[in-house]
Amino acid sequence: MLAEIRRYKKIPRIDLSESTGISRATVTTITADLLKEGLIEEVRSETPEKDLRRGRPKVDLKIRGAAHHVVGIKIANKSLSTVLHDFEGIQIADHEVALEESVFEADALADEVSKAIEGLTSTAGLSAEEVSGVGVGIAGTVDALQGFVYWSPSLHQRNVELGQVLEDRLGVPVFLDNDANLVAVAERAFGLAKENSDFIVITIESGVGMGIVIGNELYRGNRGCGAELGHTKVQLDGALCRCGQRGCLEAYVADYALLREAGISGRHKSVSKVEDLLSAARDGDSVAKSIVDRAGRMFAMGLANIVNIFDPELIILSGEQMHSDHLYASEVIDAMRNSVVHIDKPGPEVVIHKWGDLMWARGAAAFALDEVSEIAITGHRENAQ
Amino acid sequence: MLAEIRRYKKIPRIDLSESTGISRATVTTITADLLKEGLIEEVRSETPEKDLRRGRPKVDLKIRGAAHHVVGIKIANKSLSTVLHDFEGIQIADHEVALEESVFEADALADEVSKAIEGLTSTAGLSAEEVSGVGVGIAGTVDALQGFVYWSPSLHQRNVELGQVLEDRLGVPVFLDNDANLVAVAERAFGLAKENSDFIVITIESGVGMGIVIGNELYRGNRGCGAELGHTKVQLDGALCRCGQRGCLEAYVADYALLREAGISGRHKSVSKVEDLLSAARDGDSVAKSIVDRAGRMFAMGLANIVNIFDPELIILSGEQMHSDHLYASEVIDAMRNSVVHIDKPGPEVVIHKWGDLMWARGAAAFALDEVSEIAITGHRENAQ
Structure with a gap:
């Protein structure tokens, strides 16, 4: 309600x-x-x-906006983005902190998060005690209901009860989830899926993430490690992925995959930034074009598989990086449409949503708003943490 | 309730x-x-x-078993299987009819269905009027809520309001769905998923089908054409599939795909039955083994993609054909487990459920039982047909 x-x-x-x-x-x-x-x-x-x-x-x-305040925070590679929302969902303040490291012990990460939230609340003239809950988005495999991180690129250890660690440090309820899931929450709360009860969000950043909303609920899977679109296989015994397996979608479309290919070509051997490769492709360089085109075709194949499985009404390609244009291109969407089962009814709407880097944090805040509302009404949280 | x-x-x-x-x-x-x-x-x-x-x-x-009777029917290639269940779900009679054709006009198919149901009810000493509802499973792309068939291998026409055609002929409520969806209903009602609210059923017959149950509900997608596992792509620009596209899972694991490969080999050129190829593989023939092994590895890849997306607690590999053993083999399940994202918690339980050919029809009966119950309680059907 x-x-x-x-x-x-x-x-x-x-x-x-x-x-x-x-x-x-x-x-x-x-x-x-x-x-x-x-x-x-x-x-x-x-x-x-x-x-x-x-x-x-x-x-x-x-x-009533003043009833509660929540914080949303995105733990990114070498930065923390935070936003403060009132209970109405209006954003009151935001604050970004650069980090010197990108991988942390859980306690050290909790220190950084705590400092970032202090910075945020003092910007807004609020005390940290006036915050009713903190939503946290982190890359990796997360059991949101338990606040448990199986692994994350931001943590040295595997199997960390990060929700509990943060809660002990901050003294307020903490709601932790995979960052792509929280983009789906953000799209539902104040993005392009306000009217949709069932949709898929696909995020393209350093990896390929996915959030699945079915019947107004995030679908998180049994262990919290579903929606791993980036590691679905698009080629048997294919290209080596950073995860150690072969043929993952990411091993064909991620930045490192494009640079790996560039390293093979005499002409592009010294290219170290994907932007340069993309720009060469746009300028008509045939090798660069071949590398970028294949990434697009592989991405279309991964998208088509999602459509063939979910038959969703809406797919949102959602991201902050402008340079992934080649994956959002109309040729890619067309290739996807040509690779799904054809019936005499139009397929899903596909929209592209490019946003600033606060979207991740705003999704975390929207998640915290839902959970704080649950606590305000029922007296207890939905998750078991 | x-x-x-x-x-x-x-x-x-x-x-x-x-x-x-x-x-x-x-x-x-x-x-x-x-x-x-x-x-x-x-x-x-x-x-x-x-x-x-x-x-x-x-x-x-x-x-109270006598409260209602329902019929379940599976429209197969050249046969109709029917079962009669009482309201308790107990199977009272079954009846199988051979068909001379495998593709029909809607009216002619309705004739055959009507005759089969008369045969079934007379076996049980019941009149056709004592049937409260008929569940129908058919291969193809079906909008279950509308009783609408976008296409089916059993129908000459596309876009047929088959639910309505059958209902006009039979004079009782008809509940139509894709046959693999109904196997999922059967597994939930009286199979291996009685205790599971979330699971995936994968059927291997002439094609690869899938039924998705999330939160105790069949997930049917927006247009009724999700769960098309057989047409997810496992190879970019890969082998030609009967659907006209390239690289579909079915184009590597279906019977026709194995026979296509056999046709290339001088030694197996005259093999016309998959059973013979499988038997040659078991006897150590290297070419036959190479053909069958690749099918298994491709199937493992398709399965792994489902696990990476849904992270289900249970996968049921469900089918009536004993000859698909090569796809159910422990090497295939192991290959699947090696191709999913690894966390320190065991992956899904995978069970193999081989059943007689009445399972399809029993699933249709279970669907009819649910819908007739809905009508008995609310006075109207859930679907919009």
């Missing part, structure tokens, strides 16, 4: 009943409780006068 | 409250209605005397 009000920003009770499928009487009872607890508030409706006369209600409900 | 009672066969109210998470008071109210409508009945508990003294209830609830 809170999530629904938050999504609409302002909504009359009668529309809330319609959008949730809950009876008007029950909506009235529940919202009375939420009003009493100060989680929501009534505001004057902005419905035009003439509609009011036709029996439209005079007040809307909205989330 | 009915499905839960059906799954347990007999269950006291108190356990029903626990297994459904519905309060005891509500369970009492709901089951009182079900008793009044004659959908369930009370039977003497089989709980041992000593447990009864410890306050265990004296009566169990069970489905």
